[in-house]
Amino acid sequence: EIVLTQSPATLSLSPGERATLSCRASQNIYSSLAWYQQRRGQAPRLLIYDASHTATGIPARFSGSGSGTDFTLTISSLEPEDFAVYYCQHRSSWPPTWTFGQGTKVEV
């Protein structure tokens, strides 16, 4: 079973700063990784799929990179609405089960 470990658990930054979030897989998952944002009291929202592809409607300040076991979500310049919790997620090839990381909270 693949385990996703996100770091740090909490990231304290100010608006305008750059945020770098990490997700590490317990084994090689190639580029099969997605990132979600969850604002307080809201449902998650897909940001990035296949490690580096930005989902429809997502601002250009969000970008994803990495492959294999190490992945990064970067927010180039934090806007007030970006302070939220971010999760990475992987779907295994077979059986097609899903795994989420434990989340990184980006706070002011």
Place this chain on the structure above:
Amino acid sequence: EVQLLESGGGLVQPGGSLRLSCTASGFTFSSYAMTWVRQAPGQGLEWVSGITGSGGNTYYPDSMRGRFVISRDNSKNTLYLELNSLRVDDTAMYYCAKGDSGIATSATHWGHGTLVTVSS
């Protein structure tokens, strides 16, 4: 516009059952896998189950296989989750989500969730 609307949550006693529904619109429902994800209060996201577009294949984590049953009615654009033998630690917000393909690798759209509370 893709819309997903969950219903069926509520308060249930330990050992009880519930059936959640998710009504979809804005896309060709039968062409996409669907999934359920839950979130306990103050906790992270946990995958509950997935189903292919045709409904012919279903998937669960080992911890939920046998108690939860996912199904869909493509004629009604509706996804279901039957929760049985409920436990206190099943208390959570349950989200339905649309997959990115026939066998989803990510969830492109999410509903607002329906809250299940298991308590005596």
